[in-house]
Amino acid sequence: xxxxxxxxxxxxxxxxxxxxxxxxxxxxxxxxxxxxxxxxxxxxxxxxxxxxxxxxxxxxxxxxxxxxxxxxxxxxxxxxxxxxxxxxxxxxxxxxxxxxxxxxxxxxxxxxxxxxxxx
Amino acid sequence: xxxxxxxxxxxxxxxxxxxxxxxxxxxxxxxxxxxxxxxxxxxxxxxxxxxxxxxxxxxxxxxxxxxxxxxxxxxxxxxxxxxxxxxxxxxxxxxxxxxxxx
Amino acid sequence: xxxxxxxxxxxxxxxxxxxxxxxxxxxxxxxxxxxxxxxxxxxxxxxxxxxxxxxxxxxxxxxxxxxxxxxxxxxxxxxxxxxxxxxxxxxxxxxxxxxxxxxxxxxxxxxxxxxxxxxxxxxxxxxxxxxxxxxxxxxxxxxxxxxxxxxxxxxxxxxxxxxxxxxxxxxxxxxxxxxxxxxxx
Amino acid sequence: xxxxxxxxxxxxxxxxxxxxxxxxxxxxxxxxxxxxxxxxxxxxxxxxxxxxxxxxxxxxxxxxxxxxxxxxxxxxxxxxxxxxxxxxxxxxxxxxxxxxxxxxxxxxxxxxxxxxxxxxxxxxxxxxxxxxxxxxxxxxxxxxxxxxxxxxxxxxxxxxxxxxxxxxxxxxxxxxxxxxxxxxxxxxxxxxxxxxxxxxxxxxxxxxxxxxxxxxxxxxxxxxxxxxxxxxxxxxxxxxxxxxxxxxxxxxxxxxxxxxxxxxxxxxxxxxxxxxxxxxxxxxxxxxxxxxxxxxxxxxxxxxxxxxxxxxxxxxxxxxxxxxxxxxxxxxxxxxxxxxxxxxxxxxxxxxxxxxxxxxxxxxxxxxxxxxxxxxxxxxxxxxxxxxxxxxxxxxxxxxxxxxxxxxxxxxxxxxxxxxxxxxxxxxxxxxxxxxxxxxxxxxxxxxxxxxxxxxxxxxxxxxxxxxxxxxxxxxxxxxxxxxxxxxxxxx
Numbered sequence: 001x002x003x004x005x006x007x008x009x010x011x012x013x014x015x016x017x018x019x020x021x022x023x024x025x026x027x028x029x030x031x032x033x034x035x036x037x038x039x040x041x042x043x044x045x046x047x048x049x050x051x052x053x054x055x056x057x058x059x060x061x062x063x064x065x066x067x068x069x070x071x072x073x074x075x076x077x078x079x080x081x082x083x084x085x086x087x088x089x090x091x092x093x094x095x096x097x098x099x100x101x102x103x104x105x106x107x108x109x110x111x112x113x114x115x116x117x118x119x
Numbered sequence: 120x121x122x123x124x125x126x127x128x129x130x131x132x133x134x135x136x137x138x139x140x141x142x143x144x145x146x147x148x149x150x151x152x153x154x155x156x157x158x159x160x161x162x163x164x165x166x167x168x169x170x171x172x173x174x175x176x177x178x179x180x181x182x183x184x185x186x187x188x189x190x191x192x193x194x195x196x197x198x199x200x201x202x203x204x205x206x207x208x209x210x211x212x213x214x215x216x217x218x219x220x221x
Numbered sequence: 222x223x224x225x226x227x228x229x230x231x232x233x234x235x236x237x238x239x240x241x242x243x244x245x246x247x248x249x250x251x252x253x254x255x256x257x258x259x260x261x262x263x264x265x266x267x268x269x270x271x272x273x274x275x276x277x278x279x280x281x282x283x284x285x286x287x288x289x290x291x292x293x294x295x296x297x298x299x300x301x302x303x304x305x306x307x308x309x310x311x312x313x314x315x316x317x318x319x320x321x322x323x324x325x326x327x328x329x330x331x332x333x334x335x336x337x338x339x340x341x342x343x344x345x346x347x348x349x350x351x352x353x354x355x356x357x358x359x360x361x362x363x364x365x366x367x368x369x370x371x372x373x374x375x376x377x378x379x380x381x382x383x384x385x386x387x388x389x390x391x392x393x394x395x396x397x398x399x400x401x402x403x404x405x406x
Numbered sequence: 407x408x409x410x411x412x413x414x415x416x417x418x419x420x421x422x423x424x425x426x427x428x429x430x431x432x433x434x435x436x437x438x439x440x441x442x443x444x445x446x447x448x449x450x451x452x453x454x455x456x457x458x459x460x461x462x463x464x465x466x467x468x469x470x471x472x473x474x475x476x477x478x479x480x481x482x483x484x485x486x487x488x489x490x491x492x493x494x495x496x497x498x499x500x501x502x503x504x505x506x507x508x509x510x511x512x513x514x515x516x517x518x519x520x521x522x523x524x525x526x527x528x529x530x531x532x533x534x535x536x537x538x539x540x541x542x543x544x545x546x547x548x549x550x551x552x553x554x555x556x557x558x559x560x561x562x563x564x565x566x567x568x569x570x571x572x573x574x575x576x577x578x579x580x581x582x583x584x585x586x587x588x589x590x591x592x593x594x595x596x597x598x599x600x601x602x603x604x605x606x607x608x609x610x611x612x613x614x615x616x617x618x619x620x621x622x623x624x625x626x627x628x629x630x631x632x633x634x635x636x637x638x639x640x641x642x643x644x645x646x647x648x649x650x651x652x653x654x655x656x657x658x659x660x661x662x663x664x665x666x667x668x669x670x671x672x673x674x675x676x677x678x679x680x681x682x683x684x685x686x687x688x689x690x691x692x693x694x695x696x697x698x699x700x701x702x703x704x705x706x707x708x709x710x711x712x713x714x715x716x717x718x719x720x721x722x723x724x725x726x727x728x729x730x731x732x733x734x735x736x737x738x739x740x741x742x743x744x745x746x747x748x749x750x751x752x753x754x755x756x757x758x759x760x761x762x763x764x765x766x767x768x769x770x771x772x773x774x775x776x777x778x779x780x781x782x783x784x785x786x787x788x789x790x791x792x793x794x795x796x797x798x799x800x801x802x803x804x805x806x807x808x809x810x811x812x813x814x815x816x817x818x819x820x821x822x823x824x825x826x827x828x829x830x831x832x833x834x835x836x837x838x839x840x841x842x843x844x845x846x847x848x849x850x851x852x853x854x855x856x857x858x859x860x861x862x863x864x865x866x867x868x869x870x871x872x873x874x875x876x877x878x879x880x881x882x883x884x885x886x887x888x889x890x891x892x893x894x895x896x897x898x
Contacts, residue, residue, distance in 0.1 A: 002223075002225050002226055002229060002269065002270070005269060060294075060298075061198075061202060061294060061295060061298055061383070062199075062379070062380070062383045062384060064290070064291050064294045064295075065195045065198065065199055065291065065376075065379045065383070066376060066379070067287065067291075068191055068192075068194070068195045068287040068288060068290075068291050069191070069192055069195055069372050069375050069376050069379075071191075071282070071283060071286065071287040072188045072191050072192065072283060072287075072372060073369075073372060075188070075279050075282055075283055076188070076365070076368075078350070079275065079350050079353060079354035079357060079358070080354065080358060082350050082351070082354065083350070083351055083354045083355070083358075086355075087358055087359070090359075091358050094358060094362055094365070094366070095358075097366055097369070098365065098366060098369045100424075101369040101370065101373055101420070101424065102369055102372060102373065104373075104424045104427055104428065105372070105373045105376045105377065105427075107427075107428070107431065108376075108377065108380075108427045108428075108430070108431055108514075109376055109377075109380050111431040111432070112380050112384055112431065112511075113384055113385065114380045114383075114384050122227060122230055123336070123337070123338055123339070123340075124336050124337075124338035124586065125333060125334040125335045125336040125337075125338075126230075126334060127271070128333050128334070128336055128583075128586055128608075129330040129331070129333060129334035130234050130237070130238075131579075131582070132326060132329050132330040132333065133238065133326060133327075133330050134237065134238070134241050135326070135575075135579050136322060136323065136325070136326025136327070136329075136330070137238075137241040137242060137245055137326075138241065138245075138575070139322055139326070139572075139575075139576075140245065140318075140319055140322045140323065140326075141241075141244065141245030142568075142572055143315070143318045143319070143322065144245070144315050144318070144319055145245065147250060148564065148568070149250045149253070149254075149292065149295065149296060149299070150244070150245070150247070150250055150253050151568055152292070152568075152571075153244050153253055153254065153257050153292065154244065154245060155568075155571045155572065155575055156257065156284075156288065157241050157244060157245075157257070157260065158572075158575035158576075158578075158579065159575055159578065160260070160261065160264055160284075161579070162575065162578040162579050162581075162582045163264070163276075163280075164264060164267065165579070165582035165583065165585075165586060166582050166585060167268055167271050167273045167276060168271055168586075169582070169585050169586040169589070170271075170273070171271040171272060171273070171343065171348075172338040172339075172340070172341065173341075173589045174341055174343040174344060174347050175344075176356065176360075177347075177348075177352060177353055177355075177356035177357075178356075178533075178585070178590075178591050179585060180273055180275075180276055180348060180353055180356075181353065181356050181357055181360075181361045181364075181533070182532070182533050182536075182581075182585070182591060183273075183276060184275075184276065184279065184353065184357065185361075185364055185368060185533060185536070185537060186536070186578065187276075187279060187280065187283050187284065188283070188368055188371075188372075189368065189371055189536070189537065189540045190288070191283050191284070191287060191288050192371055192372055192374075192375035192540070192544065193375070193540065193544065193571055193574075194288050194291060194292070195291065195375050195376075195379050196375050196378045196379055196382075196544050196547055196548060196567070197547075197567055197568075197571065198291060198292070198295045199378065199379040199382040199383045199548075199551075200382060200547065200551050200560065200563050200564050200567050201295060201299075201564070202295065202298070202382075202383060203382050203383065203551055203554045203560045203563075204560050204561070204564050205298075205299050206554075207554075207555075207557050207560055208557065211299060213564075213568075329611055332607050333583075333605075333607055333608060333611070336586070336605055336608065359469070360469060360472070361473075361533070362469050362470075363469065363470055363473040363474055363534060364473060364533050364534055364537050367522075367525055367534065367537045367538065367541065368537055370420065370518055370521060370522070370541055371522070371537060371540055371541040371544065373518060374515065374518045374519065374522070374541055374544045374545045374548070375544050377427075377511055377514050377515055377518070377548070378511075378515060378544055378545060378547065378548025379548070380511065381509065381511035381512075381515060381548050381552060382548055382551050382552070382554055398506075
């Protein structure tokens, strides 16, 4: 039963292996002569200014919240998408109701200025 | 070693307990929200496991399908409230919320 | 139960437990979010042992793909500083609830760990996209339509709390402050 | 076609809600959303009342009845929830404009939260229970946090959200354990599974967790911590909606779960089943609610603690179900209707007292208002008398029927009824104090006098609620036998 997923696990294993190899090989093979300049965080040659953590502004997070909720709507569409012919008109009307409600929500959020980027 | 429904339910209970303990102990709102996600995930484990042992219908899997969807919507609203709280009080520690405790 | 399935179960259960404990015990919210991510991926693997194929994919898509991303987003917004070392409040009540909850959870877990149920062979389309899809769109039609309203309420709620006021509201607010000022004078 | 009348209230509400959203966004001049929302809720309430009175037999398809009930009790709760939501929308129409919080989202959230409450009240399956509960709760969390500039509102919303999601997770885990025990998620299937000898540990743990999750939503004592903060933090129309429609829906599903899913003799037995536990919660809620309310200075906080006490009174009726089935259920149904109109009247009058950005919140704000504006103080007097259970009002008959059912079930229930009467006598103090402050007390010099607002919305809401309180008080018979018909259908 799980043999169906063998390729998936294989892919995961190979990806992990490649990533680990890259780190370990560079640290093992490369010569280590740390000097203060080398240890500075690299900022394309100029000296670093300000805190390392880049503060995101508040206006982005509303889009992130809308992304999560519309992502769920998409997840509800996947199974329907793969079998709508079999569901026939009944399934079509059902999905029509689901999508109209969420379309009105999208228009509502859009007109209320939730998707604006400029401050 | 034979793994039956009991082991899955025990795992679900332990995960639920961990989430509940985390929710009661921690004061950081974000971590409390994550603990609620832990508890909802443990509910999903119990539902899916039971459905595997009564496979004549998909009741358990449909239920956990909806739990995942609603939990994500709940997290969205919860984080909107956390942001509103942070903008006012510049912190996400729950013990700051003692304005109403009298 | 094939040994491969047992290994996958044991591994994912352990990683899930580790992730859960990591989320609860992490000092910084960012580290908690990462261990939550590991926890969710481990549960997706666990669902595979229970032949819940669509659910494993949905778990990764929705939880790992969207919810944890939103958590990390909000953490970055708030600044992932370590928990400020302030006086731990109400230490007694918290340790009390910790011990009480641990006892309750472990007793419940051990008492239901021997629930009898045998591995009935699942039908062919069990847990696959067709099987779950048929059940979702044919039998669970009513909750499916109601969940669209739940999503609507979540969006409108988040927008109501988070968006900036429009011009009309700012004017009304100014009117309110003027009214209060004139009444107080 | 007539069979679809049972679902009409829900479909009407969704259609109205979508129309309101589009109107709010596309209307050129300021749309009267409060009117449109309350009309939508009113029409949906009247349709369910018509279906209830006409008693048309439902023949709705299987995929619907396996998730939502189509019986008289569902219609009765539709009426209660729509009334509560319509009244709070009308109050919001006046309140939001008066204090400058005019934003369309309030009406959309109230309407769809009421939709979630109606789904919750109708659910016969743990899945539709969860989805309805979450739809309602998400809307109410946003309503509490609506006044995002005020720290009290956001804090109240945060506390309510965290505890609300925690309780929902507990309820879910209980449902998962019940599903593991019985293999069914619908209440009837669970009852079958329990009767057919499901694993007793799973059943007990599942039942306990589900009851804890539901007790949280009705704000009974050990799980009431969120109530005062959420009620005080929210804007008064939102508080009205929370205290009225949310509590009615939570009790509706509580009744259905207890009667249908856990109705078998073992779990309903007086010794070991859920009745003794709930009786203890009822007693605690009544005593704590009343005594905590006495020491409050803020009227909204007082009404929050009084709503905990009222949850205790209704729990007395719920517990009496194990002995006197339909009489107790009809008492609970009537009480919830009476509480809806009385609490809406009291909170509406509190809204009336504040104007131009200065809300009347504490007892001192109301000093001498009765003498300065007697007409404006009248609804407050009727509302407070009804909440107290003064004879000619709705509240009196509500308490009378509930305590009557408790006495009829005999045994320990008689003591519970006695405790209820005593604690509501204590309750009379903080209700009468409102009347005393309004009529006998003089405002100190320099104190800003409360000036009642002139708003058509609030006056209509108060007159509807006032009429309902008096009508239920003078002729309770008609409503009571509607409740009895609904109760008999559930128990049969």
